[in-house]
Amino acid sequence: MAVRRQAASGRRPRRAAQSRPAAPRRPAPVPAVPEARAAPAPAARRAAVPARPKVTCATLQEHKHAHRPIVMVTAYDYPFASIVDAAGVDVILVGDSLGMVVLGFETTLPVTVRHILHHLQAVMRARPRALVVADMPFMSFQVSPRQAVRNAGRMLQEGGAEAVKLEGGERVLPMVESIARADIPVLGHLGLTPQSVHRLGGYRVQGRTAEARTRLRREARQLQDAGCFGIVLEAIPAPLAAEISAALSIPTIGIGAGAGCDGQVLVLHDLLALHDGPMPRFVQRFANLGDAARAGVEAFAAAVRSGRYPRPEHEYGS
Secondary structure, eight states: OOOOOOOOOOOOOOOOOTTSOOOOOOOOOOOOOOOOOOOOOHHHHHHTSOOOOOOOHHHHHHHHHTTOOEEEEEOOSHHHHHHHHHTTOSEEEEOTTHHHHTSOOSSSTTOOHHHHHHHHHHHHTTOOSSEEEEEOOTTSSSSOHHHHHHHHHHHHHTTOOSEEEOOBSGGGHHHHHHHHHTTOOEEEEEESOGGGHHHHTSSOOOOOSHHHHHHHHHHHHHHHHHTOSEEEEESOOHHHHHHHHHHOSSOEEEESSOTTSSEEEEOHHHHTTOSOSOOOTTOOOSOOHHHHHHHHHHHHHHHHHHTOSSOGGGSOOO
């Protein structure tokens, strides 16, 4: 971050005319070079932006009834949480996708509660107006309802989350019910569930067969009845997602599930093209920050190596 400075300045006392003696004068004080100013505090930066109402689970329900699309994106740190919240998204998901796009894992399976808490705490320091949902990572809820409640509680108590998300249908109903009974809002997740990548045989579209479609309809209703305030539908046929969305009283948020859902979610690093490689069919890149960042670093390196940076205006005097 560039830091501004002001050059020191001062005035010499004028010499008295020799024709008449003058009373001694004190030299005008020379102002010291001010210290580099620190970046404004987060609260100061936020004060310049009019506050919008805090988004809650009830807000999302209102959006569904008003047919107002819900916008959800992932974020994993303070800078991007600040940016996406200022952009006006409704929900920030601190997803276990951080394992792949931030930590470099091949899948989301190595992500732990500790990983999620670390990134969740960073996101919460931005004090977002968006609803903040924390993913329940692999093996943080599958063992028992008691384990699920304990780890979901940590997301709120230690991380500051306002809701949790967990993957699965019928097999996770006891966990969903227990978490909801503990007054912890739960977002469900059906269709392609990345934590089940090995059982599913890869990242494949779900709900292709009549049996699979029937199961997804049933599980969506079961998750709603178990206490979920909403459900993410991932990589299922658009007509099926639209049918499920119309049948439920809670909102659905699609990712690769078509326009018939009540909202949409994308991984931030995908929509901003922050990494290379093939993208799923449902991803649209709305900016190309990866190339812009690479060009910026290349320009910096070239300036340093050629002696064009730093210049005198970037230096501090004595």
